[in-house]
Amino acid sequence: MQSLSTSSPSTQRARHRALIPLLGLAVAFVALGSMSLGPVSLGLGRIVGALAGHDDPVARAILLQLRLPRTLIGLMVGAMLGLSGAVLQGYLRNPLAEPSVLGASNASALGAVIALYFGLSEWHPALLPLMAILSGLLAIALLFALAGRSESPLSLILAGIAVSTLAGAGISLALNLSPNPFAAMEIMSWLLGSIENRAMQHVWIALPCIAVGVTLLLIDPRALDALSLGEDGARSLGVDLRRTRRRLMLGVAIGVGGAVAVSGAIGFVGLIVPHLIRPLTDRSPSALLIPSLLGGAVLLTGADILVRLIPTDAELKLGVVTAFLGVPVFLFYLLRERRLW
Amino acid sequence: MVTISTENLSVRLGRRDVLHGISARFEPGTLIGVIGPNGAGKSTLVRALVGLIDPHEGTVTLDGHDLAQLPARERARRVAYLPQGQTLHWPLTVERLVALGRLPHLGPISRISEEDQAAIEEAMARADVSHLAERVATELSGGERARALLARALAVGAKALVVDEPLASLDPGHQIDVMEMLVREAQGGAMVLAVLHDLNLAARHCDRLLVIDNGRLVADGPPAEVLTEETLRTVYGVTGYSRMLDDVPLVVPLTRWRG
Numbered sequence: 001m002q003s004l005s006t007s008s009p010s011t012q013r014a015r016h017r018a019l020i021p022l023l024g025l026a027v028a029f030v031a032l033g034s035m036s037l038g039p040v041s042l043g044l045g046r047i048v049g050a051l052a053g054h055d056d057p058v059a060r061a062i063l064l065q066l067r068l069p070r071t072l073i074g075l076m077v078g079a080m081l082g083l084s085g086a087v088l089q090g091y092l093r094n095p096l097a098e099p100s101v102l103g104a105s106n107a108s109a110l111g112a113v114i115a116l117y118f119g120l121s122e123w124h125p126a127l128l129p130l131m132a133i134l135s136g137l138l139a140i141a142l143l144f145a146l147a148g149r150s151e152s153p154l155s156l157i158l159a160g161i162a163v164s165t166l167a168g169a170g171i172s173l174a175l176n177l178s179p180n181p182f183a184a185m186e187i188m189s190w191l192l193g194s195i196e197n198r199a200m201q202h203v204w205i206a207l208p209c210i211a212v213g214v215t216l217l218l219i220d221p222r223a224l225d226a227l228s229l230g231e232d233g234a235r236s237l238g239v240d241l242r243r244t245r246r247r248l249m250l251g252v253a254i255g256v257g258g259a260v261a262v263s264g265a266i267g268f269v270g271l272i273v274p275h276l277i278r279p280l281t282d283r284s285p286s287a288l289l290i291p292s293l294l295g296g297a298v299l300l301t302g303a304d305i306l307v308r309l310i311p312t313d314a315e316l317k318l319g320v321v322t323a324f325l326g327v328p329v330f331l332f333y334l335l336r337e338r339r340l341w
Numbered sequence: 342m343v344t345i346s347t348e349n350l351s352v353r354l355g356r357r358d359v360l361h362g363i364s365a366r367f368e369p370g371t372l373i374g375v376i377g378p379n380g381a382g383k384s385t386l387v388r389a390l391v392g393l394i395d396p397h398e399g400t401v402t403l404d405g406h407d408l409a410q411l412p413a414r415e416r417a418r419r420v421a422y423l424p425q426g427q428t429l430h431w432p433l434t435v436e437r438l439v440a441l442g443r444l445p446h447l448g449p450i451s452r453i454s455e456e457d458q459a460a461i462e463e464a465m466a467r468a469d470v471s472h473l474a475e476r477v478a479t480e481l482s483g484g485e486r487a488r489a490l491l492a493r494a495l496a497v498g499a500k501a502l503v504v505d506e507p508l509a510s511l512d513p514g515h516q517i518d519v520m521e522m523l524v525r526e527a528q529g530g531a532m533v534l535a536v537l538h539d540l541n542l543a544a545r546h547c548d549r550l551l552v553i554d555n556g557r558l559v560a561d562g563p564p565a566e567v568l569t570e571e572t573l574r575t576v577y578g579v580t581g582y583s584r585m586l587d588d589v590p591l592v593v594p595l596t597r598w599r600g
Binding site: 220226228229230237239284 | 388391393412413414415416417418420421422424427428429430431432433434437441442444445447449493497
């Protein structure tokens, strides 16, 4: 808010308009970085050459089998998490909302953990993501049953906490009962969240879910703006709250389900991206959506590049890095809230 | 021009009957005050009038059309509503807040047109907040905030304006400012309906007063007829004076009536 008083309205509007193109550039930049950086660095020329099908088998293999799927998944998952965080904060009118508030992330993780626990993922690799998506949808059905017809955000948050806690308990139970330490390790390591060693088939699993999720969340951004006036205010402006809620919850369940299915539980992206973006917009919920989608893609892919560059003995998990990134962001907001900054 | 009428309107919230058999007709070009004690059903009445609650019995009609059958956006374009205790959940600028009033006119992805922008600027001018356009609405003083919220409702461009307690926590000067704005809207041809608690402001500015008590319409007429000492006693349970001053009743409640 302090920044509002320091620059004139017209420069501010110009800055708001430049935000999406700038974030688009940043997406292109991290995507390129993610394709080129790793144990073997590839220059821009080799990337373009290999993608165009020139005779460079090593570069082609690295790009098409390793880096392209990893990059695409990083961009998609980050975009989905960033967008759903922005949508949920607007819908619930709560700056602390993120996909996990509704239990969507935990429930999808539980589905994947069940697949790991019973060894379903060894029958067919697609079973794990499918279980994750299915259980995310089940969680949303449960959420609707619990929240009932009430349109208040509080009942939805309480129902979300119930679903999330139930799913968390299920995950703990699986860890508790797991037959051997290796099985527990496998579950743990999946829960930390990573997009390493992903193949194009993971892209094909996540892409349709995320595409449906993003579309559902982007259909009517103005309904979120209307909700800044509360439920009665929004309804008196012609917004159908019941339909809006159904659309948004389905979008989050399907999209986040698809994202968690291929990346594991990656926290904080949905929470911090809208916070980072909000001061750069006019602060209306609709203005936050596309920038948060792009910002999420940049943040997650950037964090994944960091994972590759930080030398550690055991491989560093992406979810760990995003959790560490979340802390300074919230410290910053806390300090500003206390007027210490 | 918009006329809203209710015919034998009853509203039930949960298992509680809140309104019983209210029949009234609200004409364009008039400022109508709705008064009555706390919990009498005033807010429920106006929420039913703008289509936020469906009647349990009876009907609400907008220019002869059943309000419940009207599409939500169509209804939103014809009746503007300012809820009681309106809060703003994000620190939007005043201009951005007022622009929310144009939502019923916009498609999901269309941009704000020149016509919308003109309506926004006109609404800000009518509510005297043009000079606050770039200020953050959540950081305004009470009087500025009340006017900015009113500008949001005016920006809808509806011929009917329904406001629920627009004067809460305003000083006398700002209360009169808001009442005079409502008078101007009515003089401009709109049907303006305001839930009010200050009987003297209601008496001085409204063309007509409706008194709601215990879910029933107990009086309906010009202020001079409605605001009697008997109304004070039977509806509000207080003794007091009601005297005419410049042809307008001046009402002074004094003590709790223990009869």
